Amino acid sequence: AQSVTQLDSQVPVFEEAPVELRCNYSSSVSVYLFWYVQYPNQGLQLLLKYLSGSTLVKGINGFEAEFNKSQTSFHLRKPSVHISDTAEYFCAVSVPGNTPLVFGKGTRLSVIA
Amino acid sequence: EAQVTQNPRYLITVTGKKLTVTCSQNMNHEYMSWYRQDPGLGLRQIYYSMNVEVTDKGDVPEGYKVSRKEKRNFPLILESPSPNQTSLYFCASSRGGTGTYEQYFGPGTRLTVT
Numbered sequence: 001a002q003s004v005t006q007l008d009s010q011v012p013v014f015e016e017a018p019v020e021l022r023c024n025y026s027s028s029v030s031v032y033l034f035w036y037v038q039y040p041n042q043g044l045q046l047l048l049k050y051l052s053g054s055t056l057v058k059g060i061n062g063f064e065a066e067f068n069k070s071q072t073s074f075h076l077r078k079p080s081v082h083i084s085d086t087a088e089y090f091c092a093v094s095v096p097g098n099t100p101l102v103f104g105k106g107t108r109l110s111v112i113a
Numbered sequence: 114e115a116q117v118t119q120n121p122r123y124l125i126t127v128t129g130k131k132l133t134v135t136c137s138q139n140m141n142h143e144y145m146s147w148y149r150q151d152p153g154l155g156l157r158q159i160y161y162s163m164n165v166e167v168t169d170k171g172d173v174p175e176g177y178k179v180s181r182k183e184k185r186n187f188p189l190i191l192e193s194p195s196p197n198q199t200s201l202y203f204c205a206s207s208r209g210g211t212g213t214y215e216q217y218f219g220p221g222t223r224l225t226v227t
Binding site: 034041042049090101105 | 117146148153154156157158161171203205210212213215216218220221
């Protein structure tokens with residue numbers, strides 16, 4: 001079965017600084033990878049996804065992630081964060097077939113003015 | 114507007130009193146699921162449904178029931194709630210369940226069982 005590890009539970013960062021949120025996965029087969037964002041008091045929404053093809057994936061709000069098969073990682077990056085990026089970020093993995101998404105435990109990003 | 118709605122958004126109840134949390138989507142999605150979110154544990158799937166009358170257990174199904182009589186609705190039923198079911202619950206839907214489709218989440222239902 002697949003699993004996801006988000007290495008940091010909390011990441012504080014100053015406004016306009018770059019940020020990287022780390023995600024590693026485990027699977028014996030090929031994977032699909034997702035990042036979801038949860039703003040305060042809201043449901044989750046998709047930031048970006050990797051299904052196949054280019055390993056650098058661009059998402060909404062200036063975020064991007066890179067799929068690294070050898071490192072089994074899918075780290076999320078943004079070159080310059082805003083206060084409005086304060087949220088919880090979830091990495092998720094699935095595999096081909098009718099299988100559910102498996103979520104990581106989340107990383108709480110706090111952007112400091 | 115494409116959306117997933119849940120009701121109620123907040124609920125405080127007592128141990129053993131049956132309750133239902135409703136979920137409805139207007140996107141004609143085949144796949145629907147329920148998650149619970151707990152601090153430090155992320156989201157864990159409770160039940161999912163591939164289509165009408167087709168449901169299956171997720172990772173943490175104990176103490177919950179679901180039904181899928183119509184494509185748009187997927188209620189979550191707690192027959193005898195207990196305090197360990199205090200949590201934030203999310204309903205989600207997607208076009209399919211093959212793992213490639215984006216899931217659309219409802220706004221969440223915060224349940225407290227005393």
